[in-house]
Amino acid sequence: MEVLLELGGAPAGPYTRDRQSPQTGEGPARRALRRQVARLEGQVADVVCEAFPEVLDLGPAPRMPSRVLAMGELEELRDHLVEQLGEARRQLAQLARTQEDARARLERMLLDPASFRGVRISQRELGEPGCGVWRVAPRLGIIGRMMGWWQVKISSGCPLAT
Numbered sequence: 001m002e003v004l005l006e007l008g009g010a011p012a013g014p015y016t017r018d019r020q021s022p023q024t025g026e027g028p029a030r031r032a033l034r035r036q037v038a039r040l041e042g043q044v045a046d047v048v049c050e051a052f053p054e055v056l057d058l059g060p061a062p063r064m065p066s067r068v069l070a071m072g073e074l075e076e077l078r079d080h081l082v083e084q085l086g087e088a089r090r091q092l093a094q095l096a097r098t099q100e101d102a103r104a105r106l107e108r109m110l111l112d113p114a115s116f117r118g119v120r121i122s123q124r125e126l127g128e129p130g131c132g133v134w135r136v137a138p139r140l141g142i143i144g145r146m147m148g149w150w151q152v153k154i155s156s157g158c159p160l161a162t
Helices: 002-006 026-051 071-111 141-147
Strands: 120-122 133-138 150-154
Touching (some): 026 071, 071 120, 071 133, 133 141
Antiparallel strands (some): 120 133
16 A cells, blocks of 8 residues: 555545545535435435325435435435425325325215215225225115115224134
């Protein structure tokens, strides 16, 4: 290594210091960007956890090298996280609307089962845990179907493992 430095060369490899080292005035800006990135990552994680057990499709994570990021790369990462957070919030809002619609449909189903013959609403559609399914079925089988006697039933839950 000493011979290489005496000849005016620089050590090569992935762990060498970049020749374009950060300017001394970039320190506060870099710290501010890192704080913003950390805050945005936390907010994205909160939205993803709030949507659980549903999975939000936020696209692939940006490909960033394993090294100290330059200012431009930090800004790109921040901008990507802002877009990702917006998309996560949009998907969560859409999920909430879908679940609210399913709850309203279940309420109407309970009030007038005859109007919803054969309709099924799963617990997952309602945003609730479990494998149960609400369904409209005839009371007393074929006789209930002929007489127009309909009722809402909920299944007991997940099927047994075989």
